[in-house]
Structure formats: structure tokens, C-alpha cells
Amino acid sequence: MTASTTRRTTAARSRIAAVGAIAVAGALILTGCGDQTNKSSSGTGAGDSSAPLFSKLPKKIQDAGVIKVGSDTAYAPMEYVDNGKIVGVDPDIAEALGKQLGVKLQFTSGTFDGLITSLETGRQDVAISSITDNKKRQEGLDDKGQKIGKGVDFVDYMSSGVSLLVKKGNPDNIKSLDDLCGKTVAVQRGTIYEDTFKAQAEKCGDKKLTIEAFDTDAEAQTRVKAGGAVADLNDFPVTSYIAKTSGGGNDFEVGGQQSDVGLFGIAVSKDNTQLRDALKEAVDAIIKDGSYAKVLEKWNVKDGAVQSATINAGK
Structure with a gap:
């Protein structure tokens, strides 16, 4: 992208x-x-x-x-x-x-x-x-x-770039797209963010990146919060806002720096x-x-x- x-x-x-x-x-x-x-x-x-x-x-x-x-x-x-x-x-x-x-x-x-x-x-x-x-x-x-x-x-x-949304505390230490190889991510279906994950999956090769696509981003967020996926992807201001407001700031954080600015x-x-x-x-x-x-x-x-x-x- x-x-x-x-x-x-x-x-x-x-x-x-x-x-x-x-x-x-x-x-x-x-x-x-x-x-x-x-x-x-x-x-x-x-x-x-x-x-x-x-x-x-x-x-x-x-x-x-x-x-x-x-x-x-x-x-x-x-x-x-x-x-x-x-x-x-x-x-x-x-x-x-x-x-x-x-x-x-x-x-x-x-x-x-x-x-x-x-x-x-x-x-x-x-x-x-x-x-x-x-x-x-x-x-x-x-x-x-x-x-x-x-x-x-x-x-x-x-x-503005894109940013990864990860579980609070970043238990999987996700700081970049490359850190996703071998893991599972969640994303809203049909968005450019799904395309970004697909492109990253190709880069990961045999170290498979599994992509779970949902009808809404809220569902993708829920999957990350529950620990079923390590990250979601969104525009930086939106990711930052979700991290600040969801669960009073206790649900998520931004993983690493924004990219594709x-x-x-x-x-x-x-x-x-x-x-x-x-x-x-x-x-x-x-x-x-x-x-x-x-x-x-x-x-x-x-x-x-x-x-x-x-x-x-x-x-």
C-alpha cells in the first residue's frame, strides 16, 4: 500500500x-x-x-x-x-x-x-x-x-499513516508488520487494511500469517481483545483513539510506529x-x-x- x-x-x-x-x-x-x-x-x-x-x-x-x-x-x-x-x-x-x-x-x-x-x-x-x-x-x-x-x-x-492495534500490554511484542509472521490477525473484510495484511502474508511465506476477516471492525477488535488475534489495523488517528477510549484505555494500545505516512x-x-x-x-x-x-x-x-x-x- x-x-x-x-x-x-x-x-x-x-x-x-x-x-x-x-x-x-x-x-x-x-x-x-x-x-x-x-x-x-x-x-x-x-x-x-x-x-x-x-x-x-x-x-x-x-x-x-x-x-x-x-x-x-x-x-x-x-x-x-x-x-x-x-x-x-x-x-x-x-x-x-x-x-x-x-x-x-x-x-x-x-x-x-x-x-x-x-x-x-x-x-x-x-x-x-x-x-x-x-x-x-x-x-x-x-x-x-x-x-x-x-x-x-x-x-x-x-x-497520518496506518497503525496496528494490539491488546493492552502488547503481550506478543508486535511492533511492525513483520512481527505478524506466524501469527493470526483480525481485520474488517473488504478494506485496504485487509489488503495490507494479505500483502504481508505473501512476504511471510512459509511462516504463515493467518488473516481472520470480519464484517465490522468492532468484531475484529473483539477478537484481538479476547486474544484470538494479535493485531488489527487502521488509520493512526483511529487506532490511537480506540486505544485511548476502549475500556477506559485498558483494552488496547498502539503497536509500534505508524507506517505508510x-x-x-x-x-x-x-x-x-x-x-x-x-x-x-x-x-x-x-x-x-x-x-x-x-x-x-x-x-x-x-x-x-x-x-x-x-x-x-x-x-
């Missing part, structure tokens, strides 16, 4: 859908850390012209006071719905960006595979949804290299370079003022920090 692989497949995303996400699909909710409410808002009205980067924004967004954000809010801890509120790493980063830009970043929940299309149609201004920046998305190509759209630009704000980016239409550049400055600003680090620390994903924002740095 390469860094350009689309990590968030439909199957992969379904296994961590937050409770109640379906009920709010398509509903518009304002981002926020602790003060987010269910009150409806048109989101209209001029932004805060005194904000440091307000002048960098396109006039249309200055006048509206809002950047419309498309997101598939079913990917804890990056973005998910909790008690009717969109919460997570990305919403908190968006709130910090909004303070620099003097506007609100207003999230609309939708399907992941429709996010880039929503930028091309103008329905949304940006997409923030743990989207891996890669050349195919930049150039508007499908998996076969065929042109399917204009493509988008990315403002890269976080790195790529970049998450804020997707912006190629026709909207002014907004793209303003967002890059805003990401750099929140890195500099420390608010970025506080968000990653809060959600236990600080290993995903980048030193500065980049544009289209994905491979």
Missing part, C-alpha cells in the same frame, strides 16, 4: 460511524469545541474584519462571514457526531482557523465520495474530512488514471486559489500560536503534527 492509496473506503469508514450520524446527514451544524449547539443558523453576516487574516479572504466569503465545509462526519476521532454535535480533530482545527480568518467554518455532513464534487459544483467552499492528498485527486483522476473531474488543490495540515489536506477548488492561500496562512498561524498543538494533544493524535502547511505535497 502506498501513501497515495485512498485510505477512507466506504467499508473502512462504516466501521467507525458515530452513533446518530445518519440522523444528521445533510444537516448543517456549526463547528466548535465545547460551545457547539443545535440551534439553526443561516451563517450569513459579515465576518470579523479585525481578525489577522480576514483581508486575505475572497470578498464573497468576507461578506458572508462563512466558509462552507463539506465533511463526512463518521470517522472518530477526526470528525463525528456526538449528541447532535459535530466534534473531533478537524472541527477543532477548523474553529482555530476561523479565529485567524475572522469567519466561521460551517460544516455540512455528507457522503465522502461526494465531497470533491461538491467543490466543483460550488455547493461547498472546502472539504475537510481527513482526505488524503494524492496526485489522482489533485488531477481529477480515477483509480484507472481516467479523467473524471477538474481535480482540487490541497492545503496539507496533518500527517501520507498527508491529510483541506480540499479547495482549483478556481479558488485566493481561499487556498488564505487557508495555508491560517494553518501556519495556528501552528505558530500553539492552538494547533493543543487540538492534537486533546485528541491524542500529536504524532500527526506537521511543522508547516504545504500545498499539494501529497504523492
Whole structure:
């Protein structure tokens, strides 16, 4: 698996859908850390012209006071719905960006595979949804290299790889994929993580790696917790979140370092370079003022920090 692989497949995303996400699909909710409410808002009205980067924004967004954000809010801890509120790493980063830009970043929940299309149609201004920046998305190509759209630009704000989820205490001392040879792993069926395990099984050769595939990742986690498998595999932020929250942090831990590291980016239409550049400055600003680090620390994903924002740095 390469860094350009689309990590968030439909199957992969379904296994961590937050409770109640379906009920709010398509509903518009304002981002926020602790003060987010269910009150409806048109989101209209001029932004805060005194904000440091307000002048960098396109006039249309200055006048509206809002950047419309498309997101598939079913990917804890990056973005998910909790008690009717969109919460997570990305919403908190968006709130910090909004303070620099003097506007609100207003999230609309939708399907992941429709996010880039929503930028091309103008329905949304940006997409923030743990989207891996890669050349195919930049150039508007499908998996076969065929042109399917204009493509988008990315403002890269976080790195993420894949990580092994092991039983608390790591009794089998699993620190890398190579440590899995001769053992049994559990994974959700039909995901890229199953493909990764299959590729590793070929590398293991006679020292057989046994793969048990389940309909849901929750079942795979249960198998690891019970000791029937030594590891599950997932995106680093998700693995880290499960390790922190399951059983009060007593069920699992992350085995070794993340691998296959790529970049998450804020997707912006190629026709909207002014907004793209303003967002890059805003990401750099929140890195500099420390608010970025506080968000990653809060959600236990600080290993995903980048030193500065980049544009289209994905491979």
C-alpha cells in the first residue's frame, strides 16, 4: 500500500460511524469545541474584519462571514457526531482557523465520495474530512488514471499513516508488520487494511500469517481483545483513539510506529486559489500560536503534527 492509496473506503469508514450520524446527514451544524449547539443558523453576516487574516479572504466569503465545509462526519476521532454535535480533530482545527480568518467554518455532513464534487459544483467552499492528498485527486483522476473531474488543490495540515492495534500490554511484542509472521490477525473484510495484511502474508511465506476477516471492525477488535488475534489495523488517528477510549484505555494500545505516512489536506477548488492561500496562512498561524498543538494533544493524535502547511505535497 502506498501513501497515495485512498485510505477512507466506504467499508473502512462504516466501521467507525458515530452513533446518530445518519440522523444528521445533510444537516448543517456549526463547528466548535465545547460551545457547539443545535440551534439553526443561516451563517450569513459579515465576518470579523479585525481578525489577522480576514483581508486575505475572497470578498464573497468576507461578506458572508462563512466558509462552507463539506465533511463526512463518521470517522472518530477526526470528525463525528456526538449528541447532535459535530466534534473531533478537524472541527477543532477548523474553529482555530476561523479565529485567524475572522469567519466561521460551517460544516455540512455528507457522503465522502461526494465531497470533491461538491467543490466543483460550488455547493461547498472546502472539504475537510481527513482526505488524503494524492496526485489522482489533485488531477481529477480515477483509480484507472481516467479523467473524471477538474481535480482540487490541497492545503496539507496533518500527517497520518496506518497503525496496528494490539491488546493492552502488547503481550506478543508486535511492533511492525513483520512481527505478524506466524501469527493470526483480525481485520474488517473488504478494506485496504485487509489488503495490507494479505500483502504481508505473501512476504511471510512459509511462516504463515493467518488473516481472520470480519464484517465490522468492532468484531475484529473483539477478537484481538479476547486474544484470538494479535493485531488489527487502521488509520493512526483511529487506532490511537480506540486505544485511548476502549475500556477506559485498558483494552488496547498502539503497536509500534505508524507506517505508510501520507498527508491529510483541506480540499479547495482549483478556481479558488485566493481561499487556498488564505487557508495555508491560517494553518501556519495556528501552528505558530500553539492552538494547533493543543487540538492534537486533546485528541491524542500529536504524532500527526506537521511543522508547516504545504500545498499539494501529497504523492
